[in-house]
Amino acid sequence: MGKVFSAAFAMPLLDCLFDADQSATHCMYQVEPETYGSIDNVYVVCIADNSAVTQIRAGLVMKSDLTHTDAIFPYAVTAAIASSPILAGKIEPQRCTFFPARIKVDGPPLTEPEMLQLLAQHYSQFSFRCAC
8 A cells, every 4th residue: 555645735646657668657545535525626647758858757646626727736746746656756847747637536536447547548648749
């Protein structure tokens, strides 16, 4: 099991590092049910590294009380990266572009396979876009 998080403005549910050999390492987090239910927005975020050739290097599934149009949303993503045992030190947010996609979720929390499927779908979608 992963770390236990309870947070207000960004709560990582799962994060993933995509390796150059097309493999991936991911980490899922336990979340207090009361906290999970109190935060509305679920996002899948693909993270593109712009240091050389733009490529999707990582992804997260997170809940936030922010929306992607809020000016401080990138700081929420940056905080989630910093708290991740697999992303911290490997992803430099200041050299990245974030591709968020809000996901409508009603009912119980997403399962690990559901989150991995969402990340795979968004990785496929955003890996062919140029980060601007």
